[in-house]
Amino acid sequence: MVKMIVGVEGMACGMCESHINDAIRxxxxxxxxxxSRSKKETDIIAEKPIEEEKIRKVIDQTGYQVTSYKVEPYEKKKGFFARLFG
Structure with a gap:
């Protein structure tokens, strides 16, 4: 799994955040x-990385602007019992 951290300019409220989230989904x-409008970023968790240009196109169509794109490995957090019993 990977985590894509996308910098997004132009979010001003919770509806802006929802608009971007819905477009990505x-x-x-x-x-x-x-x-997060305060961090000016969108975090996306997926099995495989999504090409930056594809993400940029979808977000641009919503009226917001992509300012950065970073991919890093992501490991799902284990629940309480999974941590206890492995």
Missing amino acids: NAFSVDSVSS
Whole structure:
């Protein structure tokens, strides 16, 4: 799994965050997506990296601007019992 951290300019409220999250969910198969207007970024968790240009196109169509793109490995956090019993 990977985590894509996408810098996004132009979010001003919770509806802006939701608009971007919905656009990403509708365009790609992702495990999770969350946006933060205060951090000016959207975090996307997926099995494989999504090409920067594809993400940029989807976000640009919503009226916001991609300012950065970074991919890093992601490991799902284990639940309490999984940590206890392995």
